[in-house]
Amino acid sequence: MHNTSAVERVQVVVVGAGIAGLNAARLLAGKYSVNVLEARDRVGGRLQNHYFANGDSVDVGGQWVGPGQKRMYRLIEALGATTWPLYDTGDNQLHLAGKLRRYRGTIPRVNPVALADLGLVMARFEAMAKSLDPSAPWQCKNAARWDAMTLDSWLQKHCYTSLARELFAIGIGAVFAAEPREISLLHALFYARSGNSLETLLAVTGGAQQDRVHGGTAGLCDIMARQLGERLRLNTPVDGIEQLADGSLQVRHASGLVQCDRVIMAVPPNQALRIRFEPALPAWRDMLLQRMPAGSCIKCIARYDKPFWREDGLSGQVASPAGPVRVTFDNSEQGKSSGLLMGFLEGDVARHYSRVGPEQRREAVLDCFARYFGEAARNPQEYVDKDWSSEAWTRGCYAALMAPGTWTGGGQRLREANGQIHWAGTEFAVEWFGYMEGALESAERAAAEVDGALQQAARAHSRESAVACGG
Numbered sequence: 127m128h129n130t131s132a133v134e135r136v137q138v139v140v141v142g143a144g145i146a147g148l149n150a151a152r153l154l155a156g157k158y159s160v161n162v163l164e165a166r167d168r169v170g171g172r173l174q175n176h177y178f179a180n181g182d183s184v185d186v187g188g189q190w191v192g193p194g195q196k197r198m199y200r201l202i203e204a205l206g207a208t209t210w211p212l213y214d215t216g217d218n219q220l221h222l223a224g225k226l227r228r229y230r231g232t233i234p235r236v237n238p239v240a241l242a243d244l245g246l247v248m249a250r251f252e253a254m255a256k257s258l259d260p261s262a263p264w265q266c267k268n269a270a271r272w273d274a275m276t277l278d279s280w281l282q283k284h285c286y287t288s289l290a291r292e293l294f295a296i297g298i299g300a301v302f303a304a305e306p307r308e309i310s311l312l313h314a315l316f317y318a319r320s321g322n323s324l325e326t327l328l329a330v331t332g333g334a335q336q337d338r339v340h341g342g343t344a345g346l347c348d349i350m351a352r353q354l355g356e357r358l359r360l361n362t363p364v365d366g367i368e369q370l371a372d373g374s375l376q377v378r379h380a381s382g383l384v385q386c387d388r389v390i391m392a393v394p395p396n397q398a399l400r401i402r403f404e405p406a407l408p409a410w411r412d413m414l415l416q417r418m419p420a421g422s423c424i425k426c427i428a429r430y431d432k433p434f435w436r437e438d439g440l441s442g443q444v445a446s447p448a449g450p451v452r453v454t455f456d457n458s459e460q461g462k463s464s465g466l467l468m469g470f471l472e473g474d475v476a477r478h479y480s481r482v483g484p485e486q487r488r489e490a491v492l493d494c495f496a497r498y499f500g501e502a503a504r505n506p507q508e509y510v511d512k513d514w515s516s517e518a519w520t521r522g523c524y525a526a527l528m529a530p531g532t533w534t535g536g537g538q539r540l541r542e543a544n545g546q547i548h549w550a551g552t553e554f555a556v557e558w559f560g561y562m563e564g565a566l567e568s569a570e571r572a573a574a575e576v577d578g579a580l581q582q583a584a585r586a587h588s589r590e591s592a593v594a595c596g597g
């Protein structure tokens with residue numbers, strides 16, 4: 127690697143200032159010297175605020191927190207932030223065969239055969255998910271069989287009506303930003319269990335879509351960044367990590383080198399693969415990261431002068447097998463007069479609309495909003511969308527997926543450190559994998575590993591010093 131005079135020395139380098147990297151740094155900063163190196167000109171990674179022309183802001187990345195995400199609620203409180211519940215009042219709508227039907231709850235009223243089919247397949251899925259331990263999904267009795275098939279192959283076998291399959295796929299799209307054929311059945315079951323249950327992941331009130339954070343989730347990252355002060359470097363992409371002969375690690379970034387004892391990698395798996403390690407990462411680690419592709423999602427938001435759909439008794443929540451926007455929510459900010467409708471383009475649809483121009487995408491999305499909420503929805507005051515697959519330092523979302531054969535063919539070692547390199551980020555979580563809560567959990571684990579290792583090294587050092595002094 128290059129020699130440069132700008133070599134700094136700290137105990138810990140954290141690569142990536144998403145919510146995981148920031149949390150890991152925050153947990154270690156009181157005790158050790160820490161640098162956080164972030165590629166972008168902002169913190170937050172998959173969390174970002176968009177500012178409308180009228181000054182209002184909205185999350186264009188991750189936004190919801192819900193019951194069971196105890197670390198997130200603790201962090202929100204500790205940083206002096208507050209939450210409010212997503213608007214979940216009135217009727218939801220199912221857009222099916224060109225018609226809109228109103229319903230309440232997570233399961234729409236459709237023909238009784240499809241409804242029974244959907245109910246049975248959901249119950250079966252939940253029971254299977256419950257049978258596994260999220261800290262070791264590969265150890266469950268059926269792990270090999272479930273990891274040998276996709277969620278789609280399983281659905282083809284156990285879901286008898288095409289309508290139930292379509293409705294299930296809407297839920298899967300909303301939860302994974304992927305098609306059922308892309309995901310290992312074992313991973314789908316693990317993911318649901320990791321966040322309690324599929325029902326929890328799908329629900330608004332009482333579920334993963336319950337609460338929003340005032341000031342946006344990116345606001346939490348901004349506060350953590352301020353607390354870290356000069357330890358945080360923006361516009362500092364890391365491109366190499368080298369093991370030195372004296373036992374230190376040398377991290378190469380855009381404007382120099384940092385030597386340290388430990389590194390916490392807090393970047394998405396696909397980004398870790400773009401960094402050059404010397405010596406190279408073990409083959410199993412590289413192969414594992416290669417087999418964790420990200421989902422595909424474009425988050426689309428239209429701003430109106432008011433949430434006009436509420437006057438018609440509508441919640442703003444729509445499910446539509448035809449799409450292209452297959453789910454929508456009332457994303458209006460508490461205390462603001464504007465009405466915000468938000469919809470996701472996911473999986474195949476996201477990949478298609480990532481290729482077309484922004485005008486065509488906007489038209490397709492607003493066309494959907496108009497179909498679901500009437501012509502008034504066609505002409506918002508402002509429209510914004512965010513294609514996370516086009517973001518250089520993310521390249522897909524909400525999170526990485528496990529393809530068949532991954533959990534049982536190397537996934538067992540996912541959270542293991544590679545020497546002095548530790549792994550954090552939502553993809554390395556046991557609980558709430560894929561969510562902000564998972565990112566916090568992974569950071570706690572990685573920070574504890576680093577703390578343990580540095581304490582052990584300090585003890586060994588003081589023993590050696592005592593011996594050298596004849597003590």
Ligand SMILES: Cc1cc2nc3c(=O)[nH]c(=O)nc-3n(C[C@H](O)[C@H](O)[C@H](O)COP(=O)(O)OP(=O)(O)OC[C@H]3O[C@@H](n4cnc5c(N)ncnc54)[C@H](O)[C@@H]3O)c2cc1C
Nearest residue numbers: 142144145146165171172188189190364523551552561562
């Ligand atoms: C549209 C969308 C909706 C979502 N909805 C929700 C939701 O409602 N609730 C929820 O809990 N979660 C949601 N998520 C998921 C959530 O955003 C993520 O789980 C979480 O933000 C991941 O945090 P992280 O720190 O693990 O990774 P990231 O946020 O990806 O952070 C990684 C950081 O590393 C940086 N980086 C990458 N490469 C390098 C490099 N070489 N050198 C230096 N820095 C680098 C990146 O710039 C980034 O800042 C959503 C995500 C998206 C995109």
